[in-house]
Amino acid sequence: MKDFYILDSGLGTELRSRGFALPDFQNSTWSAQALIDDPQLILEIHKDNIEAGCTVITTSNYTATPLIWKAQEHDLDFIALTETALRLAEEAVKSGSNKDALIAGCFPPINVSFRPDLTPSENELEDFYEALAAVYKGRVDLILCETMASIHEADIAAKIASIHFKKVWLSWTTRGLNPLILPSQEGLEAAAIELSKYNLDCQLVNCGHADLSTESLKILQSCVPNIGIYANSSVNSMEREQLKTFKNLHDVHHHHAIPITPIEYANFAKEWLALGCMVIGGCCSTSPEHIKAIAGLGA
Numbered sequence: 001m002k003d004f005y006i007l008d009s010g011l012g013t014e015l016r017s018r019g020f021a022l023p024d025f026q027n028s029t030w031s032a033q034a035l036i037d038d039p040q041l042i043l044e045i046h047k048d049n050i051e052a053g054c055t056v057i058t059t060s061n062y063t064a065t066p067l068i069w070k071a072q073e074h075d076l077d078f079i080a081l082t083e084t085a086l087r088l089a090e091e092a093v094k095s096g097s098n099k100d101a102l103i104a105g106c107f108p109p110i111n112v113s114f115r116p117d118l119t120p121s122e123n124e125l126e127d128f129y130e131a132l133a134a135v136y137k138g139r140v141d142l143i144l145c146e147t148m149a150s151i152h153e154a155d156i157a158a159k160i161a162s163i164h165f166k167k168v169w170l171s172w173t174t175r176g177l178n179p180l181i182l183p184s185q186e187g188l189e190a191a192a193i194e195l196s197k198y199n200l201d202c203q204l205v206n207c208g209h210a211d212l213s214t215e216s217l218k219i220l221q222s223c224v225p226n227i228g229i230y231a232n233s234s235v236n237s238m239e240r241e242q243l244k245t246f247k248n249l250h251d252v253h254h255h256h257a258i259p260i261t262p263i264e265y266a267n268f269a270k271e272w273l274a275l276g277c278m279v280i281g282g283c284c285s286t287s288p289e290h291i292k293a294i295a296g297l298g299a
Helices: 012-017 030-037 039-052 066-071 078-095 122-136 151-164 188-198 210-223 249-255 262-274 288-295
Strands: 056-058 102-107 142-148 168-172 202-206 227-231 234-236 257-259 277-282
Touching: 012 030, 012 039, 030 039, 030 066, 030 078, 039 056, 039 078, 039 288, 056 078, 056 142, 078 102, 078 122, 102 122, 102 151, 122 151, 142 151, 151 168, 151 188, 168 188, 168 227, 188 202, 188 210, 202 210, 202 277, 210 227, 210 234, 210 262, 227 262, 262 277, 262 288, 277 288
Parallel strands: 056 102, 102 142, 142 168, 168 202, 202 227, 227 277
Antiparallel strands: 234 257
């Protein structure tokens, strides 16, 4: 029987729900701002997720990247912020209710999410992920390459992670209305097969509506051995007229979003379990209550 892992809930939207003044991720440092302004709140969210039943927490440096911080004219060191994020995760496990919880070191997109057109050169990506690997080495249980929107960035992230770590998870995003393609317009199936060359421990999909992400998950199930998912707490509605112009697939996603409850999310998780998921967690708009509902399924 395969190991089963419960990943933690989304961080950014949970920070906002607890009163943190979360800036817009498209034009700011987003959740990473809390590493400076309120690291204690991040620690509390980590601990609440562990208490809810998650067995893997992810470091909170998702938007602590050199390009994002440079665009906001910040001169803070992304390495120092990553170190803070890792320390908070370590403290959460040490002081939390499950001291066997694993820590996933985040390998995020280097630039704005869902915008593969903003991804820099191979050398710049390699330097970024090598720097993160140096912080994580010997201190995390696995690497989670998150919200990969193109084969180009995913390939470099997975390559660097696989050099330094035994356990690597890579998660794709099919944000938008077509669960079969990445924001780069490359097919999910082709992307998953291409990245299989790194013998990844798991390939996942994240940051899409729960119903559309289920269709993405079925694609992964058809072509890779170990699959996982952490979707948003929403489903897709086509009742609204499709946007004719938009700056980011994020706009399309939210235009058609209908929120769902933790129990409704857990009902999707039942289907994901039936598809053979090795990892289930939550992305945007999920909370520790969603994790508690997943854990309650007794998987």
